[in-house]
Amino acid sequence: MDRWHGIMLLARTMRIAITLSLVAGGFVFVNGLKQRVLTGMGGGTGLLAGAGDGAGPLAGMGGGNGLLPGLTVPGQQKQPWSECPLPHPGNTPALTLMQRGTHPPQVNYQCQVRFGDGAGAVCRWLPLDCGGRIWMNAYWYPSGNGLGPCIRLQDYLREYLLDLDKRRTYLLLRYAGQVFAGEISESNPGYLTSTSRSPGGKPEIHVYVGGNQADNISHTVVAYSPGAYFGGIDGQHSSLQFVPASEAAEH
Numbered sequence: 728m729d730r731w732h733g734i735m736l737l738a739r740t741m742r743i744a745i746t747l748s749l750v751a752g753g754f755v756f757v758n759g760l761k762q763r764v765l766t767g768m769g770g771g772t773g774l775l776a777g778a779g780d781g782a783g784p785l786a787g788m789g790g791g792n793g794l795l796p797g798l799t800v801p802g803q804q805k806q807p808w809s810e811c812p813l814p815h816p817g818n819t820p821a822l823t824l825m826q827r828g829t830h831p832p833q834v835n836y837q838c839q840v841r842f843g844d845g846a847g848a849v850c851r852w853l854p855l856d857c858g859g860r861i862w863m864n865a866y867w868y869p870s871g872n873g874l875g876p877c878i879r880l881q882d883y884l885r886e887y888l889l890d891l892d893k894r895r896t897y898l899l900l901r902y903a904g905q906v907f908a909g910e911i912s913e914s915n916p917g918y919l920t921s922t923s924r925s926p927g928g929k930p931e932i933h934v935y936v937g938g939n940q941a942d943n944i945s946h947t948v949v950a951y952s953p954g955a956y957f958g959g960i961d962g963q964h965s966s967l968q969f970v971p972a973s974e975a976a977e978h
Contacts, residue, residue: 836856910936
């Protein structure tokens with residue numbers, strides 16, 4: 728009888744050992760599978776490897792290293808720049824407005840201004856969709872009040888300032904009866920206007936364009952004079968066109 732109980736105990740022990748072995752093997756398999764899936768999603772080594780920067784689950788679509796080689800995600804191909812010379816009363820530096828679609832079917836447009844030509848040329852941003860694909864008035868300001876010669880562009884929504892001496896572009900903001908100019912250093916900058924007041928103190932105005940604090944230019948001619956209109960930029964065609972004041976009035 729004792730021998731029979733010993734055999735039964737040994738059989739049960741073997742079944743338990745086999746079950747534990749199978750469970751452990753299954754855990755290792757599943758864990759390894761999860762590891763491979765996560766590696767493929769994060770590092771670009773899965774079924775669709777190399778997507779964009781290799782940091783997303785649709786890897787391989789940008790770099791062409793996976794099952795779909797050479798496939799391009801719409802919007803990754805940059806459109807060519809369309810250029811429009813902007814003749815102005817100051818003559819120098821030469822100015823060129825530049826525009827290109829961000830992605831098919833060119834719903835949005837990136838905009839830049841090139842100051843000068845050749846090796847010394849400098850390109851500066853204007854905000855996305857500057858001009859609204861319609862029309863921008865152009866106004867001339869000579870030097871004065873600490874501000875070098877500049878051009879103010881005005882579309883139906885916003886105003887932009889081109890400083891010819893500094894070769895920089897600014898977004899003009901009129902807030903609380905004052906005028907501010909914030910440098911544009913990116914293609915689609917946001918802006919912030921706020922007023923704060925400390926107990927017993929005067930109100931303080933804070934204006935930012937992107938990450939740049941705007942300057943108060945209320946004392947300059949740009950703030951209190953419309954400037955001399957010398958033409959406009961027509962954006963209703965496939966490429967920008969400058970129209971002199973002799974051919975088109977202010978819009």
